[in-house]
Amino acid sequence: MLEFSVKSGAPEKQRSSCLIVGVYEARKLSEAAETIDKSSGGYLSAITRRGDMEGELGDTLLIHGVPNIQAERVLLVGLGKEREFDLPALLKATTAAVKALHYRGTTECVSHLTELDIRGVELEQILRQSALAIDAAIYRFDQLKSSPDPAPRRPLRKVTFITPSRRGLLEAENAVREAMAISSGIALTKNLANLPPNLCTPSLLADHARKLTETHPHLAVEVLDQSRMETLGMHALLAVAKGSTEAPKLIVMEHLGGEADTPPIVLVGKGVTFDSGGISLKPGLDMDQMKYDMAGAAAVIGLISIVAELKLPINVVGIVPTVENMPSGNALKPGDIIKSMSGQTIEVLNTDAEGRLILCDALTYAKRFKPELVIDMATLTGACVIALGRVPSGLFSNTRSLAQELIRAGETSGDRVWELPLWDEYQAQLKSNFADMANIGGREGGALTAAAFLARFTKDYKWAHLDIAGTAWVTGDNKGATGRPVALLSEFLIKRARG
Template identity: 35%
Template sequence: MSLQITYGNPKHEMEADALVVFVTEAGLSEENAQAAGGLHPQLDAAVRQLRERGLYHGKPEELYTLPTVGLLPTPFVVCVGLAAEPDADGLRSAAAAVARGVRSLKARHIRLLLPEWLLTGGAGCEPQAAAQAMSEGLILGLHSREAIRREGKEADALESAAFVPQSGQEALGLAAAWEAGLRRGTIFADGVCYARELTNRPGNLLTPEQLAEEAEQLAAELELECEVLDEWSAAEQGMGGLLGVGQGSAHPPRMIVLHYQGAPDDKTVWGWVGKGITFDTGGISLKKAAGMEEMISDMGGAAAVLGAMRIVGKLRPAINIVAVVPTAENMPSDRALKPGDVITTMSGRTVEVVNTDAEGRLVLADGLTTAIQRGATQLVDVATLTGAVMVALGDVATGAVSNHPGLMETVRQAGERSGEPIWELPSYPVYRRQLDSDAADMKNVGGRLAGTITGGLFIGTFAEELPWVHLDIGGTAWLSKGRGWEGKGATGAMTRTLAELASPSR
């Protein structure tokens, strides 16, 4: 789908499948309000009558579609409610509502009419940020899981969307900001859609080897350096966590490393590590059958890292990144890791495996060590690590554990700009003591209490005291019901947050 901002008299450029106008509750209450954008007096009157009858109020994200019955060249006008002074989240949500509305109309070409108060951004939202938010909301709101069917996939209905300032030529001064925002928003949304599609892919079509091939293709497309360590190379480097988790599967594990160097003279190197369990049965500590099909999402952290690298590869910011994806399939078999086994990780630390379903932290341990050995100076790991995080935060916020307040605040602010809320959990030393083991340096589970925190602190042990943030997307990576710009299934959570870290918006 192409996005653009165009100029001219919107009344003379209405040959589209739908025109979108933005309204506010306060605006609709005004006498003689141009409720349908002033496109036609009869349409304005129709919307005012809807309000008087209590059928439409113009509340944020509230939609109403009016057939134009020949009054305009376009067949429909879609009214979308907005807050009087919308922030980026409000604009992103409104654009996602537009996506839902025009999808139901099977519209291929739409025009979104921007009143002056919206064109300039809104409260605390500059024009470029407004354009980025709206393009993200529109593209992500349209995206849905691609089903594998005999008849193939239907082409997305919407082909183009033009943002048209209602002030016409007077808005030319904002053209550069809007064009930059639309471009950036399109790139960000593309990275999220890529992450969603990877996460939604069935486990039989995305094994560790296939995920490694996907990363190699991504690297080739974006001119990134890529290395893939197979099971023999992993054994040579002592990756006992990765190999232990993967040993029960017929599909061997892989350690994927992508390198991006945008600032050769800068000694700061981000280490992004994404959990890549392509399917998680729980291993010998087998999960319940009900809902296990959703465990294709256990590589949501890997997808977020790869999606963010897709964005970085297109924007080319002045930053250095080592992106690491430890990927394995956690299966029960006669070769599988057993509760009570002791493994030696790449760092040399030994781990008593209390529960084989706490496997993500084992592969991430080797992932952090890999990132550090390749020069990372500050670390962020992203993982569908625990179900416990949903008990605390539901599917709304991502849980975080960190050893560095400054880095934690930087990551939190990036999430806030992206509309992806992050909530830091405490990391008191007493929680770490829950991981003490009689059989090894540590055990991989600290008990039922504070499971998200102890899981995060297990990973943090392997940060070797470098600045580190752990992001638990166990609740936010997958939705059983769509909302806003996040569809049912994979959400691509933390893709845009990571990209914001690499290329902060202004």
């Protein structure tokens, strides 16, 4: 992990391997770049006049030997049009700058991009998102390759952010400290989700949860095995696991940072370590990506690590129901009727709608903590990807204020959500002639009927459901886990902790 720090000071006086300063389109120097230009006798403006740096967003130019400054090198990075400069533009410029330096033997740098003014965006937000963008830019998952991709000989290890003034430096340092904890939690989430399904089993997820107690002894972790779950009546969860030789687990992690009698926030993450679809077998194309069906579980483990690292003064419980969904002679079948922990019966019409079956028992189990609220995150439906693409996560909630709070946290963190309806009218699609409900509601509104199914098990508390099927990983040449919605929920929990 990179080390981040903050300080204030004039650019020409910074002793560093490299200074990062910005240039807007039409070759307009940023304030820090102008200061360096004056100190160096017009050295930067002479370069921009020659057309080597036009200021197009994301362009970079590394300059050696700039006179009359303390830094060894200066990296000019394009900021785009000044009138259109916003937080996404800043993050794109920051990412481009870091990628340019990471493979050029620069072990540390000082960035003046964080002192650029962005209307309506606080410095803490700029610092936190800049740090997360930098770590995301250099993240690699190649430990399973026999010949890993060549690493930089002298990789970037430390980034210092410059603040506009010394005022608020303490808050800025705190923002960077939070960013480092969040980034570590996102990396843990990505690493777990990127593991292949032959390695990432329910037992491995349980081991990783237990491992958190080694560095955070105040965390309590309990893992319920099949026998315990049978005693509790978790027959919906266990039914999904029947077709696999991998034993199911229910992982419970407790961070008690608040008053003992304060109701906790409960986070629930879907943990299907591989989803073949079961008897309702998925098509072969892209089935390898079903290793990401435990991305919600990975996010909960990552979030609990962040909460513990920051010692947030709130009570948070993480619940991870985790199974493998496979076809076999013992597997759950279409037409089977199972009884959930809540006592409600479910007619299984499609064994590929298994995430809601393990979640419904976990959401029922959450009641025993008398929660203030419950948030589940799950790669639940392909229908959500069709509806929203891969930009926002789908949000459903039975509480208007909770939904609004999550929407705001999404906007602040850049890990956005879009609210979809949780209307009673969708319940009619779950009607069954033989059980209390069916596990699917037909082709229309698949993400909405999946949420409507979960809503039947969450009537006793405030609840939000995040469908992350379109946001938990990316496809194509850059295929890999994104770590979402860890940034969103970290923002939510930190804000809650501040009161």
